[in-house]
Amino acid sequence: VAAIILAGALVGSPLFVLLAAAAISCFYFLAEGYTTIASFQGIVVRFGDLGEKEPLLAIVFFMLSGTIMARGEISSRLVELSRALVGWMPGGLPVSAVLACTLFASISGSTPATVVAIGGMLGPTLIKQGYPERFSHGLLMSAGSLGVLIPPSIPMILYPIINQTEFIEVERLFAAGLGPGLLLAAIFATQSVIQGVRNKAPTEPFEIARVKSALMNGFWALLFPVTILGGIYGGILTAVEASAFSVVYALIVELFIHRALKLADLPSIIKETTLLLGSLLVIMVSAFAFTEYLSAEQVPNALAEWIQSFDLGPIGFLLAVNLLLLFVGMAMDMLSAMFVFIPLFAPIASSFGIDPVHFGIIFIVNLEIGYLTPPVGLNLFVGSSLFKRSIGHVIRSVVPFIGAMFIGLMIITYVPAFSVGFADFLLGREVPESVPLEDAADTPEAPPGVMSIEEMMREAMGEGGGEGASSGRVMSIEEMMREAEESLEADDDLFGDEDDLFGDEDASDAEENTDADAGQNADESAPE
Numbered sequence: 001v002a003a004i005i006l007a008g009a010l011v012g013s014p015l016f017v018l019l020a021a022a023a024i025s026c027f028y029f030l031a032e033g034y035t036t037i038a039s040f041q042g043i044v045v046r047f048g049d050l051g052e053k054e055p056l057l058a059i060v061f062f063m064l065s066g067t068i069m070a071r072g073e074i075s076s077r078l079v080e081l082s083r084a085l086v087g088w089m090p091g092g093l094p095v096s097a098v099l100a101c102t103l104f105a106s107i108s109g110s111t112p113a114t115v116v117a118i119g120g121m122l123g124p125t126l127i128k129q130g131y132p133e134r135f136s137h138g139l140l141m142s143a144g145s146l147g148v149l150i151p152p153s154i155p156m157i158l159y160p161i162i163n164q165t166e167f168i169e170v171e172r173l174f175a176a177g178l179g180p181g182l183l184l185a186a187i188f189a190t191q192s193v194i195q196g197v198r199n200k201a202p203t204e205p206f207e208i209a210r211v212k213s214a215l216m217n218g219f220w221a222l223l224f225p226v227t228i229l230g231g232i233y234g235g236i237l238t239a240v241e242a243s244a245f246s247v248v249y250a251l252i253v254e255l256f257i258h259r260a261l262k263l264a265d266l267p268s269i270i271k272e273t274t275l276l277l278g279s280l281l282v283i284m285v286s287a288f289a290f291t292e293y294l295s296a297e298q299v300p301n302a303l304a305e306w307i308q309s310f311d312l313g314p315i316g317f318l319l320a321v322n323l324l325l326l327f328v329g330m331a332m333d334m335l336s337a338m339f340v341f342i343p344l345f346a347p348i349a350s351s352f353g354i355d356p357v358h359f360g361i362i363f364i365v366n367l368e369i370g371y372l373t374p375p376v377g378l379n380l381f382v383g384s385s386l387f388k389r390s391i392g393h394v395i396r397s398v399v400p401f402i403g404a405m406f407i408g409l410m411i412i413t414y415v416p417a418f419s420v421g422f423a424d425f426l427l428g429r430e431v432p433e434s435v436p437l438e439d440a441a442d443t444p445e446a447p448p449g450v451m452s453i454e455e456m457m458r459e460a461m462g463e464g465g466g467e468g469a470s471s472g473r474v475m476s477i478e479e480m481m482r483e484a485e486e487s488l489e490a491d492d493d494l495f496g497d498e499d500d501l502f503g504d505e506d507a508s509d510a511e512e513n514t515d516a517d518a519g520q521n522a523d524e525s526a527p528e
Contacts, residue, residue: 017286018286020289023289024289026293027293054240056161057244058157058242059158059243059277059280060243060277061247062109062152063273064247064269064270065108065246065249066113067113067269067273068250068254068269069108069224070108070110071261071265072258072261074220074224074258075100075104076121077218078100078103078104078222079096079121080214080218081221082099082100083214084213087203088204090201091196091201092196092203093126093131093201093203094135094192094195095193095196097192098188100122102150105144105146106152106225107224109147109153111368111371112144112378112379114143115140115379115382115386116386118140118143122140123137123140123386126140129201130199130200131195131196134396134397135400137387137393137397138397138398138400138401139188139401140383141380141382141383141394141398146184146185148364148367149177149181149184149361149364149368150178150182151173151175151177152242152246153177155334155338155364155367156170156173159338159342159364160173162339162342164343165347165350165356166350168360172357172420172423173360173361173423174232174233175232175233175423176357176358176360176361176420178423178426179418180361180408180418183412184365184405187405187407188401220257220258224250228246228249233426233427303348308348308351314352314353317349317352317354318354318413321345321349322409322413325337325341325363325366325367328366328370329371329377333378334367334368334370337370338363338367341363345363358419361420362419365409369402369405369406372402372405373402374391380395
């Protein structure tokens with residue numbers, strides 16, 4: 001079914017239609033007891049429960065605040081601040097582009113908005129300063145993808161809703177995304193410095209007065225992520241409360257401080273947000289119907305048993321998931337892939353003892369790379385339209401950065417300190433070892449009183465002291481039966497008289513039954 005959905009997405013079919021058709025078909029033709037409209041009432045109730053999930057409110061408010069700030073002047077002020085801070089470095093301008101994308105991503109939480117806002121301003125400037133066109137465009141599209149990893153992030157809010165295997169705190173997931181996001185930003189910045197040295201590109205002088213001016217102009221923009229994330233990590237605000245606060249903050253800053261927006265702009269902003277949210281909710285409803293079928297038929301459990309039969313271990317499983325999701329990201333957008341594949345893989349990851357937050361970060365990083373891979377990489381189309389270049393040009397532009405992101409993905413996958421370790425450190429919790437770095441080779445211990453497989457094999461081979469011990473061969477059926485009879489006789493000798501076991505009352509009952517049996521036998525043996 002997942003393959004059919006993937007094929008339908010490739011030919012351009014709407015995802016909500018594919019998911020709804022797959023769910024109804026699976027329930028009607030494959031599941032038992034779903035042959036009438038009334039039998040689907042449980043699924044309808046599940047849809048109603050979806051509306052009571054608080055994280056959905058966070059999605060609404062963060063979408064709205066991101067749209068407000070994308071329309072305002074925050075992006076231009078962040079670009080100027082970034083250039084003032086790091087423009088003096090080798091490759092200072094592209095490094096400032098990475099810093100600006102990181103800061104704007106922490107405000108908007110939107111990848112396309114980050115590419116448009118930062119790329120539209122710095123793309124032409126990078127080329128004028130002598131940086132190759134492909135490098136400039138590839139860097140801006142790649143750094144723009146950080147919007148899904150650095151909180152607040154819409155995919156991070158959706159992940160706990162979709163993953164019903166374990167309870168997941170959105171606040172912990174936000175904190176876990178910060179370390180990997182900064183790691184990828186550092187990788188992009190390193191590539192920028194190398195390119196700047198290679199091209200001998202001009203740098204900008206470091207001026208204290210310019211930095212002070214940029215800090216003053218960008219003060220409210222910088223205060224936004226500090227307030228939102230500080231409130232979440234400090235335990236002052238929940239994710240939902242922080243999202244509502246972000247809308248109020250964005251309105252006050254853009255309407256009354258920056259004066260970049262007017263009250264007349266609000267209806268169009270709300271309309272744009274509503275259209276985005278409506279399309280998302282339709283997909284969510286269809287996806288939850290499909291997830292309900294998977295849960296009812298225990299598909300994740302069957303898939304988990306099948307994967308565990310290969311003895312991959314956690315390391316092999318994560319490698320297989322990474323490779324699969326890289327291909328999935330080429331054919332499906334991030335939200336679609338999350339709704340289809342998280343219900344399948346999350347229970348398996350849990351069975352391997354992988355922290356669900358760590359697995360969520362791995363999942364999101366994989367699909368973040370999907371923003372840059374054809375044929376459906378969203379940032380490729382945004383970049384092609386923004387820079388007015390062909391799809392082939394933008395694809396070739398991002399290839400070096402995809403390779404760098406894959407290296408970052410491997411580090412994030414197998415070094416949990418970058419995700420859950422960093423998150424628990426920020427939240428003041430004990431840092432657990434989330435992902436074992438060595439596959440378990442030993443046989444799991446059996447429960448008390450139950451022999452392990454090895455013990456049963458040793459006993460069958462006679463190593464436990466039976467008749468086969470001396471010969472080192474497998475005992476025959478007759479030998480096993482004889483040994484069992486001897487064991488029963490030994491048990492009778494061990495337990496002794498029945499009177500001691502059952503008490504006087506049981507013993508008298510046993511004597512009466514014995515006398516009755518004896519009388520019956522005597523009657524039967526008497527001559528007629």
